[in-house]
Amino acid sequence: MLSVSNLTYRVGGRTILEDCNVNIMDGWKVGVVGANGAGKSTLFKLIAGDLHPDNGHISLNERQTFGMVRQDIPVTDTPIIDIVIHAHEELSELLKAAETETDPYKIGDIHMRLAELDAYSATSRAAILLTGLGFRDDQLQAPFNALSGGWRMRVALAAALFVQPDVLLLDEPTNHLDLEAIMWLEEYLANYPHTLLVISHDRELLNICADHIVHVENQEVTLYTGNYDTFERERAERLAHQQAQFEKQQAQRAHMQAFVDRFRAKASKARQAQSRIKALEKMDLVDAVIAGRSLRFSFPQPEELSSPLIAMRGVDVGYTEGKPILRRVSHNIDMDDRIALMGANGNGKSTLIKLIAGKLGAMDGDIVRSGKLRIGYFSQHQTEELDVTSTPYLEMYRLIEKKTGNVKESVVRAKLGQFHFSKDLADNTIASLSGGEKARLLFALMSFDAPHILLLDEPTNHLDIDARQGLINALNGYDGAVIIVSHDPGMVERVADRLWLVHDGEVKNFDGDLADYRRFVIQQRRERRSKERARQKEEETAPAEKPAQNVNISALRKRVEKAEKEIEKMTASKEKLEADMASPGFFNDSARASAAQKEHAAVSEKLAAAEALWLEDQALLEEHNLRKA
DSSP states (O other), X not given: OXXXXXXEEEETTEEEEEEEEEEEOTTOEEEXXXXXXXXXXXXHHHHHTSSOOSEEEEEEXXXXXXXXXXXXXXXXXXXXXXXXXXXXXXXXXXXXXXXHOOOHHHHHHHHHHHHHTTGGGHHHHHHHHHHHTTOOGGGTTSBGGGSOHHHHHHHHHHHHHHHOOSEEEEESTTTTOOHXXXXXXXXXXHTOSSEEEEEOSOHHHHHHHOSEEEEEETTEEEEEESOHHHHHHHHHHHHHHHHHHHHHHHHHHHHHHHHHHHHTTOGGGHHHHHHHHHHHHHOOOOOOOOOOOOOOOOOOOOOOOOSOSEEEEEEEEOSBTTBOSEEEEOOEEOTTOEEEEESOTTSSHHHHHHHHHTSSOOSEEEEEEOTTOOEEEEOTTGGGGSOXXXXXXXXXXXXXXXXXXXXXXXXXXXXXXXXXXXXHHHHSOGGGSOHHHHHHHHHHHHTTTOOSEEEEESTTTTOOHHHHHHHHHHHHTOOSEEEEEOSOHHHHHXXXXXXXXXXXXXXXXXXXOHHHHHHHHHHHHHHHHHHHHHHHHHHHHSOOOOOOOOOOHHHHHHHHHHHHHHXXXXXXXXXXXXXXXXXXXXXXXXXXXXHHHHHHHHHHHHHHHHHHHHHHHHHHHHHHHHHHO
């Protein structure tokens, strides 16, 4: 059992948590929720021992193991599957000892303990975790330092899951995952065999995985039994009861105070008046329910256009001439469409969004747009590109001035007001805004002219549960078309009524809902694993290959290292170019856009060639290492 008793924690004189008490029983799966800044991550750090309380204590059964996702994995060239396996420190030490120990008795003890830890299936278990989180089988031996930050976090999550501690803490585990990986993680965590505490803004994950909710609010923690929907219902009932009690008590106090005011000066009633004064002083006051800040906002409504707004016929699209990412795309977009783009990361969802937005042209085929069509485009990268020294008012003012040349302060304030920006908030610097407020500012900027289509590429990355619900309500009240890419299943389920599957270079209608898509993803994974097992079996039974030609191993290692550095540099250049190309107004400068596209094509070609050579040399090196072993 994890026990938190009378816990108080302060920072610089400000109280974050005060006199908190909660007991987490073994095997519970607990969702930890609350507004941004309420103290959820602080609570985790206190439990982990990274912070020390000012008062109270946290206790855990001393025989139980504890774990969370590491943020400090050394950036080495170790294969990612080995990073995951070696995260289990005892298993890693035993495997090393098994290779060097000479005492036969100790060797027996080591192998007995390895059997208890199921060491002989470690590689298979690590592979299942990594492929579940989105890695392909052919990537499992890739060096850790070749991965981007988001993929490194997936490895760190796989490592934490592989260890399977008795108490596992996960802080926003879905932040770097796509929808397919989240679906897998939901199923895995729902069946996690030990105690789990997870901070998440993903309502669906909390409904599937959690059997208890800890709510952090007003420096306190409150435990609820059930999943997130149950918590919301019970909390609403509790708040309604508290407000009713407050109103009843206030009426009672007002009645008693009126009696005191009327009769305290009369000798015949003085004793009764004094009695009521004492009763008022002793009354244990019920707090009024403080209404949370409303997160309602709305998108401006466009005038109706005849359908289709966009017609695509046999369109090829990509970044490198002759190498389209998507081929033969043929779809219409109508005024009343609500479409979610499905498919694993890297299949071309963002590319399709850029095509629809007009930020990428068609390499082949035809795309026809309505003459009066206006499009609002939200990209997950735009939050980082805001001018933090500016204010929401100035950004909206400049945008309207650029488009119309005529700006009134009242119009600017009204546009921002639709997205819950008061005058004070609109005049604050963007640097002082929270992640959710920056996202709402981008919603305001992208929809200021009442677009007919809203394109939303991962719009929920910086939103908490309440803000996500606010966005869902705003989209469901909007009269134009919505096309969304989101890793939030709740967002997809509540907004979209059509699914397009972006997979293997194609865009197809998916016949079914999100539940059907879950089953489709699970079936695909099973088939992929089945093919992989069949391939491994063939390799094991295949006749031994001829000995490889002698190679200069020292030179080969240097070549591999040099190639890895070049690949890392070219990947960074490619990602920067793509971020630039996705920025608002980039394609307005045709000369700049043309130069960037040519540079992107050249970098992509060099990167592909470098990766091919690296794979060849890496295969030779691994073959040499296997022969040596």
